[in-house]
Amino acid sequence: MKTIHNFDEYLRQVEEAKANPTQYWGEVARDLEWFKPWDQVSSGNFSELNIKWFEGATTNMSTNCLDRHLKTRGHQTALIYVANDPKQAPLKINYLELHQKVCRMASVFTNLGIKKGDVICFYMGMVPELMIGILAATRIGAIHSVVFGGFSAQSLAGRIQDCEAKLLVTNDGGHRGDKIIPLKQVCDEALKECPSIKTVIVHRRTKNNISMTEDRDFWLHDLETTATTVLPATPMKSEDPLFILYTSGSTGRPKGLMHTTGGYMVYAYHTFRNVFQMKAEDIFWCTADIGWVTGHTYLTYGPLLNGNTTVMYEGLPVYPDAGRFWNIIDQLKVTHFYTAPTAIRALQAMDLSFVSKYKLDSLKVLGSVGEPINEEAWEWYHRNIGKGRCPIVDTWWQTETGGIMISPLAHVTECIPAHATYPLPGISPILVDSSGKEITEIEAEGNLCIKSPWPGIARTVWGDHERYRHTYFGSYPGMYFTGDGARRDSRGNYRITGRVDDVINVSGHRLGTAEIEDAINTHPDIVESAVVGYPHKIKGQGIYAFCICPHALESPEQVRQELIAAVNKVIGPIAKPDLIQFVTGLPKTRSGKIMRRILRKVGEGDVSNLGDTSTLLNPEVVDEIVKGKLR
Numbered sequence: 001m002k003t004i005h006n007f008d009e010y011l012r013q014v015e016e017a018k019a020n021p022t023q024y025w026g027e028v029a030r031d032l033e034w035f036k037p038w039d040q041v042s043s044g045n046f047s048e049l050n051i052k053w054f055e056g057a058t059t060n061m062s063t064n065c066l067d068r069h070l071k072t073r074g075h076q077t078a079l080i081y082v083a084n085d086p087k088q089a090p091l092k093i094n095y096l097e098l099h100q101k102v103c104r105m106a107s108v109f110t111n112l113g114i115k116k117g118d119v120i121c122f123y124m125g126m127v128p129e130l131m132i133g134i135l136a137a138t139r140i141g142a143i144h145s146v147v148f149g150g151f152s153a154q155s156l157a158g159r160i161q162d163c164e165a166k167l168l169v170t171n172d173g174g175h176r177g178d179k180i181i182p183l184k185q186v187c188d189e190a191l192k193e194c195p196s197i198k199t200v201i202v203h204r205r206t207k208n209n210i211s212m213t214e215d216r217d218f219w220l221h222d223l224e225t226t227a228t229t230v231l232p233a234t235p236m237k238s239e240d241p242l243f244i245l246y247t248s249g250s251t252g253r254p255k256g257l258m259h260t261t262g263g264y265m266v267y268a269y270h271t272f273r274n275v276f277q278m279k280a281e282d283i284f285w286c287t288a289d290i291g292w293v294t295g296h297t298y299l300t301y302g303p304l305l306n307g308n309t310t311v312m313y314e315g316l317p318v319y320p321d322a323g324r325f326w327n328i329i330d331q332l333k334v335t336h337f338y339t340a341p342t343a344i345r346a347l348q349a350m351d352l353s354f355v356s357k358y359k360l361d362s363l364k365v366l367g368s369v370g371e372p373i374n375e376e377a378w379e380w381y382h383r384n385i386g387k388g389r390c391p392i393v394d395t396w397w398q399t400e401t402g403g404i405m406i407s408p409l410a411h412v413t414e415c416i417p418a419h420a421t422y423p424l425p426g427i428s429p430i431l432v433d434s435s436g437k438e439i440t441e442i443e444a445e446g447n448l449c450i451k452s453p454w455p456g457i458a459r460t461v462w463g464d465h466e467r468y469r470h471t472y473f474g475s476y477p478g479m480y481f482t483g484d485g486a487r488r489d490s491r492g493n494y495r496i497t498g499r500v501d502d503v504i505n506v507s508g509h510r511l512g513t514a515e516i517e518d519a520i521n522t523h524p525d526i527v528e529s530a531v532v533g534y535p536h537k538i539k540g541q542g543i544y545a546f547c548i549c550p551h552a553l554e555s556p557e558q559v560r561q562e563l564i565a566a567v568n569k570v571i572g573p574i575a576k577p578d579l580i581q582f583v584t585g586l587p588k589t590r591s592g593k594i595m596r597r598i599l600r601k602v603g604e605g606d607v608s609n610l611g612d613t614s615t616l617l618n619p620e621v622v623d624e625i626v627k628g629k630l631r
């Protein structure tokens with residue numbers, strides 16, 4: 001067992017993982033259950049991109065999350081579900097019950113003809129059936145692809161088409177505060193262009209009126225009547241796909257990152273255990289939606305692989321008021337709380353009386369994920385929520401990495417405000433300069449790369465291995481490029497400074513600027529647009545769109561609303577531009593490329609030094625843009 005209990009042990013494991021990674025990861029993996037052991041712990045490299053972990057082995061994710069615990073902790077609570085409505089009592093599901101529910105859902109899938117290797121898409125609210133559904137998929141070897149319920153019909157359709165999902169699982173509707181999100185209606189719209197979907201399973205949640213298409217749409221509760229609650233798990237090869245999760249990049253459509261069974265499982269297990277340091281009686285609450293990678297690895301798989309208790313919350317942080325998170329913590333006696341800086345900043349902006357009403361004395365460890373946490377928010381979180389006694393693990397990682405890469409280990413390594421601090425054992429971050437040369441000085445700033453493979457790395461972009469190569473290994477051959485910049489202090493602590501590519505992070509949601517521009521450009525009057533991120537007090541980054549639109553001069557407000565509607569339709573409300581400035585031109589280089597550096601400066605509200613603009617094709621537009629700037 002590779003649990004790290006103190007700093008010396010951390011240092012020892014770092015050395016061991018460096019000197020003999022095969023032995024290290026082999027020992028970690030032995031904690032889990034394998035139907036057949038591996039022939040080789042790892043093979044492949046970042047040059048050939050043929051990475052494999054635990055080759056030759058067979059296992060099953062649901063067996064490791066559930067069956068493995070039944071004898072020892074079958075009656076322990078696996079999941080505590082908190083509904084949107086504060087009057088509804090929390091629902092507790094123990095490991096035995098969760099196992100039965102997962103088997104029953106897996107049996108529903110099997111009865112519909114779903115087989116190993118088929119893709120099941122989930123477009124749901126935060127209901128237990130979503131967690132049960134993905135575990136059920138893994139039980140029968142189906143590949144799950146969860147699409148966040150805030151994405152539009154067009155986004156959902158694009159993802160379904162890309163992975164050719166056969167089955168779609170949804171809710172009639174989702175509760176979000178006092179609103180009902182019409183999930184099934186969005187599915188109906190999306191399915192007009194998704195011939196691969198043969199069946200839709202609808203779980204009843206909100207009881208809103210929906211239409212059901214005959215021979216395609218079925219209620220889950222009807223299908224369950226003929227399902228069994230005992231269903232053996234399908235043995236999966238370690239490198240068999242486990243899930244596909246779509247995420248945005250600098251260019252093109254969102255990419256379907258593919259994670260495999262054995263490596264991801266080992267990595268989720270190990271990182272959860274060591275970063276959070278949970279005891280058997282502790283209660284873990286990750287506030288992420290299962291539609292994002294955090295909801296996969298640290299709401300679902302990490303806690304269940306370790307036999308812990310995980311909390312799932314359906315609603316918003318501010319419903320019915322801004323004390324809801326703190327109320328839930330007191331009510332359930334949550335010990336470990338893991339959330340995003342954007343939520344912390346939003347709650348920090350509210351009256352402190354929303355916090356001071358609650359004791360929060362059950363808390364032992366706090367976590368942060370998804371975007372850089374500013375020092376002010378870190379201190380507020382530490383002082384008011386952690387009461388100065390809880391470490392904050394600022395966990396840096398990505399959809400691509402599968403699990404946490406750089407982070408303090410709670411009560412084991414030091415926490416420094418706004419710093420992800422040290423890499424986990426077996427992780428080899430380096431900083432490179434723009435030419436790709438490794439910066440060997442300890443105290444430095446550069447582009448963050450990872451030198452060698454780890455078990456949790458996504459193996460490919462679904463259906464496009466060349467895009468995987470080009471995106472992550474094209475900039476600096478032989479190493480994985482994260483897209484992030486970082487600073488390293490004299491003691492080797494990392495501080496992530498943010499994306500250095502054309503990806504922006506809005507409220508912890510990752511969006512490509514090109515994707516938003518494409519959505520804006522669907523408006524018939526838009527000649528051209530350019531989108532940049534700008535510093536936003538609550539969201540981390542806001543979206544600033546510069547649009548060439550001659551017609552907007554007559555009715556700018558109307559065009560603004562139309563552009564927001566266009567983005568809503570193509571991507572979803574999460575990509576709504578905060579600022580839209582109409583311009584007559586965009587600053588371009590002689591080769592026709594938009595000089596985004598200038599637009600970013602305008603967004604930052606810092607136009608005192610725009611750098612060299614003499615090489616621009618149209619320097620005159622810069623004055624116009626600066627004059628009309630919205631910040």
Ligand code: PRX
Pocket residue numbers: 247293294368369370371372373394395396397398399400420482483484496498499505508509510
């Ligand atoms: O820029 C980094 C930021 O979020 C990006 C990854 O986004 P996504 O794949 O959606 O995964 C989010 C949840 C893991 C990274 O490239 N990021 C994530 N965690 C941190 C962070 N930036 C700073 N500090 C963090 N702790």
